[in-house]
Amino acid sequence: xxxxxxETKPPAKNKLFHGTFIHSKALTELEYLxxxxxxxxxxxxxxxxSPDTDLxxxxxxxxxxxxxxxxxxxxxxxxxxxxxxxxxxxxxLHASQYPNVGLFGxxxxxxxxxxxxxxxxxxxxxxxxxxxVYSRVIRKTLSHxxxxxxxxxxxxxxxxxxxxxxxxxxxxRALIGRVCMDQLGPAYYLDESPxxxxxKTKQCIEHVLSRDPQMELITPIITPRFAPxxxxxxxxxxxxxxxETDLPVQTHISENKNEIALVASxxxxxxxSYAEVYDTFGLLTPKTILAHAVHLTEKEADLVRERRSKVxxxxxxxxxxxSGAARVRWLLDKGIxxxxxxxxxxxxxxxxxxxxxxxxxxxRHICMDEGRSEERDKLSVEEVLYLAxxxxxxxVGMEEKIGGLEVGMEWDVQLVGLHDVDEExxxxxxxxxxxxxxxxxxxxxxxxxxxxxxxxxxxxxxxRLVHERK
Ligand code: GUN
Ligand code: ZN
Numbered sequence: 001x002x003x004x005x006x007e008t009k010p011p012a013k014n015k016l017f018h019g020t021f022i023h024s025k026a027l028t029e030l031e032y033l034x035x036x037x038x039x040x041x042x043x044x045x046x047x048x049x050s051p052d053t054d055l056x057x058x059x060x061x062x063x064x065x066x067x068x069x070x071x072x073x074x075x076x077x078x079x080x081x082x083x084x085x086x087x088x089x090x091x092x093l094h095a096s097q098y099p100n101v102g103l104f105g106x107x108x109x110x111x112x113x114x115x116x117x118x119x120x121x122x123x124x125x126x127x128x129x130x131x132x133v134y135s136r137v138i139r140k141t142l143s144h145x146x147x148x149x150x151x152x153x154x155x156x157x158x159x160x161x162x163x164x165x166x167x168x169x170x171x172x173r174a175l176i177g178r179v180c181m182d183q184l185g186p187a188y189y190l191d192e193s194p195x196x197x198x199x200k201t202k203q204c205i206e207h208v209l210s211r212d213p214q215m216e217l218i219t220p221i222i223t224p225r226f227a228p229x230x231x232x233x234x235x236x237x238x239x240x241x242x243x244e245t246d247l248p249v250q251t252h253i254s255e256n257k258n259e260i261a262l263v264a265s266x267x268x269x270x271x272x273s274y275a276e277v278y279d280t281f282g283l284l285t286p287k288t289i290l291a292h293a294v295h296l297t298e299k300e301a302d303l304v305r306e307r308r309s310k311v312x313x314x315x316x317x318x319x320x321x322x323s324g325a326a327r328v329r330w331l332l333d334k335g336i337x338x339x340x341x342x343x344x345x346x347x348x349x350x351x352x353x354x355x356x357x358x359x360x361x362x363x364r365h366i367c368m369d370e371g372r373s374e375e376r377d378k379l380s381v382e383e384v385l386y387l388a389x390x391x392x393x394x395x396v397g398m399e400e401k402i403g404g405l406e407v408g409m410e411w412d413v414q415l416v417g418l419h420d421v422d423e424e425x426x427x428x429x430x431x432x433x434x435x436x437x438x439x440x441x442x443x444x445x446x447x448x449x450x451x452x453x454x455x456x457x458x459x460x461x462x463x464r465l466v467h468e469r470k
Contacts, residue, residue: 019078044463087147088352089392092312092341177223239282255292275300317346339392430454
């Protein structure tokens with residue numbers, strides 16, 4: 001792939017952003033900063049946030065304070081109606097499954113894996129094919145405002161390393177996981193032994209660290225696919241590796257009822273629940289991302305909370321492959337950190353915004369199923385945007401760096417534009433029409449329910465422009 005390690009280097013210019021900035025202050029609260037300025041230094045770090053200041057005033061006061069010259073500072077102004085919003089964090093997706101988005105028929109997890117997923121993943125040992133798929137998935141997710149992605153690749157080492165290189169060269173922040181599986185899969189798509197699985201995992205970790213030693217943009221993540229696909233010795237080795245390296249872990253948990261029964265039959269001696277199986281092998285750490293968590297018992301959720309492991313809520317996937325409805329309010333009430341995952345291609349869409357609105361709708365189905373109609377279990381627009389940004393940042397362990405617009409955080413941001421029906425020369429209409437009477441809260445609700453990549457005009461990661469809608 002050539003030496004592309006330089007891609008971790010930050011942009012050379014200081015930048016001053018001006019306009020409306022919106023981000024989560026708390027789970028239920030968005031903060032709106034209008035006519036504001038945010039200064040981002042050449043390292044991509046936010047160094048000043050000034051509310052209520054027009055651009056000329058910001059230039060006259062902030063630049064001298066920061067010792068920045070007028071000529072060397074790039075100015076980026078949001079047009080009226082546009083707003084800067086933290087980039088989305090997709091806490092669970094399979095880069096390798098992108099070609100299958102929308103293809104699942106009426107399958108459920110275990111037959112879906114065999115019919116659709118394992119054959120596709122295996123085919124990505126062809127590097128030209130992997131290059132095509134991974135380049136596309138990165139472009140696609142960036143265009144939907146995903147600035148950080150927790151990726152599963154495949155079992156193949158060169159293809160996984162290629163995904164890491166492509167994230168670096170495209171500027172997307174990512175966690176890169178080589179999938180570990182030494183059982184359950186077809187013979188043509190399995191690690192040969194626990195030892196081989198461990199060795200290949202270490203090769204991928206070393207590769208990522210050689211490209212980005214400080215893990216500024218890409219981070220290796222230990223990835224046991226899920227308990228049914230990992231032998232006890234393999235999980236034990238991976239738990240040990242997590243402890244030795246203090247690296248994050250990602251896996252699936254309690255997604256589907258047949259899967260849960262399979263775990264109980266495969267691991268009769270490793271605890272009395274799915275969560276306890278992972279715990280037995282040291283895989284429930286504060287840096288573990290558990291995808292789905294649809295059918296957790298009270299006791300399992302307590303254990304997850306006790307271990308401070310995190311949950312990736314994947315509502316599009318849970319509906320598409322008929323897994324169930326994860327009770328997000330219940331998880332949050334327990335004090336478990338939750339983020340959103342697209343879970344492509346169990347999920348049909350690469351968009352975290354789609355996952356956010358689906359999270360809203362699933363929470364309403366939970367209300368209806370429980371025969372309740374009160375607000376309590378319903379997730380609001382503000383709450384799902386929190387999960388998509390701040391919540392996701394906590395899930396990937398980067399809450400000090402990303403997910404909000406504060407001094408000291410990195411500029412991982414999208415510029416969002418909605419269509420003003422009175423604008424004659426609107427460049428691109430998109431799917432969200434604004435009539436002019438809407439409050440900002442209403443504009444945000446319209447975006448969440450009807451927005452898509454047409455509204456994502458520009459995307460930056462660490463201050464570097466990584467996507468621009470033409
Ligand atoms: N469980 C094990 N592997 C997978 C996968 O690829 N997708 C989903 N949704 N669940 C899984
Ligand atoms: Zn998944």
